[in-house]
Amino acid sequence: MQVRMENLTKHFGTTRAVQDFTVTLNDGELVCLLGPSGCGKSTVLNMLSGIVPVTSGKIFFDDEDVTRLPPEQRGIGLVFQNYALYPHMTVMGNITFPLEIQKIPPREREERAREMAELVHMGHLLGRKPKQLSGGQQQRVAIARALVKNPRLLLLDEPLSNLDARLRLEMREEIRRIQQETRVTTIFVTHDQEEAMSISDHIVLMKDGYLQQHAGPQELYNQPANQFVADFLGNPPINNFEGVVRKGRFVCANGDGLTLPGFDKVPQGVPVHLSVRAESFTVEETPHESHMACRVDSVYQMGKEEMAILSFGGQPFRAYIASDYGLKAGDTVHLGLKNRGVFVFDLKTGERYL
Amino acid sequence: MTTQSKLGNNNYLLRQTLARALRYILLTIGMVIMVFPFYWMISSAFKTAPEMNIFPPTMAPRDWLNFGNFKIAFEKAPFARYFLNSIIVMAGSVTVTTLTTILAAFAFSRLEFPGREIIFSLLLSMMMVPFEMLVITNYQTMVKVGLNDSLYALILPFISSIFYTYILRNFFQSIPGGLYWSARVDGCTNWKYLWKVMVPIARPSLVTIILLNALASWNSFMWPLLIIKSDLNRTLPFGLYTFTTEVGANNELLMAASSVVVLPMILLFLFARKQIVRGVARGGIKG
Numbered sequence: 125m126q127v128r129m130e131n132l133t134k135h136f137g138t139t140r141a142v143q144d145f146t147v148t149l150n151d152g153e154l155v156c157l158l159g160p161s162g163c164g165k166s167t168v169l170n171m172l173s174g175i176v177p178v179t180s181g182k183i184f185f186d187d188e189d190v191t192r193l194p195p196e197q198r199g200i201g202l203v204f205q206n207y208a209l210y211p212h213m214t215v216m217g218n219i220t221f222p223l224e225i226q227k228i229p230p231r232e233r234e235e236r237a238r239e240m241a242e243l244v245h246m247g248h249l250l251g252r253k254p255k256q257l258s259g260g261q262q263q264r265v266a267i268a269r270a271l272v273k274n275p276r277l278l279l280l281d282e283p284l285s286n287l288d289a290r291l292r293l294e295m296r297e298e299i300r301r302i303q304q305e306t307r308v309t310t311i312f313v314t315h316d317q318e319e320a321m322s323i324s325d326h327i328v329l330m331k332d333g334y335l336q337q338h339a340g341p342q343e344l345y346n347q348p349a350n351q352f353v354a355d356f357l358g359n360p361p362i363n364n365f366e367g368v369v370r371k372g373r374f375v376c377a378n379g380d381g382l383t384l385p386g387f388d389k390v391p392q393g394v395p396v397h398l399s400v401r402a403e404s405f406t407v408e409e410t411p412h413e414s415h416m417a418c419r420v421d422s423v424y425q426m427g428k429e430e431m432a433i434l435s436f437g438g439q440p441f442r443a444y445i446a447s448d449y450g451l452k453a454g455d456t457v458h459l460g461l462k463n464r465g466v467f468v469f470d471l472k473t474g475e476r477y478l
Numbered sequence: 479m480t481t482q483s484k485l486g487n488n489n490y491l492l493r494q495t496l497a498r499a500l501r502y503i504l505l506t507i508g509m510v511i512m513v514f515p516f517y518w519m520i521s522s523a524f525k526t527a528p529e530m531n532i533f534p535p536t537m538a539p540r541d542w543l544n545f546g547n548f549k550i551a552f553e554k555a556p557f558a559r560y561f562l563n564s565i566i567v568m569a570g571s572v573t574v575t576t577l578t579t580i581l582a583a584f585a586f587s588r589l590e591f592p593g594r595e596i597i598f599s600l601l602l603s604m605m606m607v608p609f610e611m612l613v614i615t616n617y618q619t620m621v622k623v624g625l626n627d628s629l630y631a632l633i634l635p636f637i638s639s640i641f642y643t644y645i646l647r648n649f650f651q652s653i654p655g656g657l658y659w660s661a662r663v664d665g666c667t668n669w670k671y672l673w674k675v676m677v678p679i680a681r682p683s684l685v686t687i688i689l690l691n692a693l694a695s696w697n698s699f700m701w702p703l704l705i706i707k708s709d710l711n712r713t714l715p716f717g718l719y720t721f722t723t724e725v726g727a728n729n730e731l732l733m734a735a736s737s738v739v740v741l742p743m744i745l746l747f748l749f750a751r752k753q754i755v756r757g758v759a760r761g762g763i764k765g
Binding site (some may be wrong): 173174175195196198200201202204205206207208210211212221222225226269270273 | 654656657659660661662663664665666670674675678679681
């Protein structure tokens, strides 16, 4: 099912949680709502489920306007961060509960619940109570319960935050697998960029209630729409050099600079960030106008690569450098820039120029 | 070095043992103080009239199977009827109170309506008003609706409780909101959610409430004393009270009657002790 949000807005008193949010999510995809805490991503999810009424704007499931529809009429499945399993019911009881409410006959209920339990690999633990399950198992039951009534849309609110690191890795692959098998349109809220990058078809990145960018994971990383997107994705974080572009040359405050082919299209004389990912540097033998002359501050061995802390134009930055060069602290080195992972953003507005 | 540490060790062990011994001595004293009156009541119930007046008093009756006192007591006053009355009043007030408590606690914890917190604070503040102050108005109300001197008058003023509502509301609030919304999304109505999810989860709390309520109802004395006139509508504690004036100095009969009154509650507590403790603990700690 296609999910369309048009100018969706939510105010809590004077707090503006979500602002003018317009996005269309494709049928059968796993989409991630990503952003720092407090960016409004959970509010968007709660508006989709109908738990939180919208202030203005519209929500469409395919062509049906569901904006004012109560939660139970939207045909959604919901999984909470703390799983919200009914503690007094067994796994079977939990999974059949939604069907029991829909007054589906007991035999069919059990059949469908068993099928769902098999899908999430919990078929052997149907008699257990939630307390007797690990976090990952509870998560599986919660997903089965959400899916058993064949929802049009599956919503997961930070489903992995309560798990330890190893289980988190396992469960996110599981969520991906289950989604692939059922092909149910799924929306997943997280603040963890790695989680979002690894399993989603598309990512919707939010900040302060505003949509920042809606794109595939790789596109988001390679073609960030603005400074925030570039800063938010990537580990280590992207390097930002402050300076001004004049006559096609980027110049820092202390006069250090470099020239790149695209720089003449950037607005000249405006304060900007030259933003470069740590893996986008190349070591060059000779000085050149398109190379950065940098001082090496320190070097960390990381196996096949080294992570070097350098400075350029008086500004420290991180770069991955192949170990072959044997860099030492105090060296001066010339670095060129690759085509990928190099951007120019307006210093004030964060607008992308290059 | 070894001798010293050994000495220190011994000292420590000795102190531990002494502390434990002291603890048990204190506990034993406490237990004797608590249990002795009950023992005295029960043992006296089996004594004959001459035995009661022996000086110094004997610790145990000559015959533990002497049920004569019970027989006489039951002949002298309609204790069976009192017992039945007490059961009816207790069952009635516990059933209705539990129902109203569940509904009110749900409304005050889960439903959103304007003025919810203000109304609840108002109700809580009414807990400050002692029952004795309400006796006069309650009495007038009962007389006006013509229910005085009936068992209804013993039930009606006690069909809701702010205190129990407060306890249950706190428990309901500790149930994560995710459960509610999961159920709502699945099409569960408030009513169904309350009975299928919240009440089963809150069972330990409910058991505690029911037990406390049953006890309060069983032991209530002042209100029946005021509102009940006719002999046959008396409840056990009230009946016992009038019995004391009727039997005069026959303390062994009185003790037999008292034993009968107290016994059901003692049994109830013995059987439900675990439930009570668990309920109180769960209500206290978030669970």
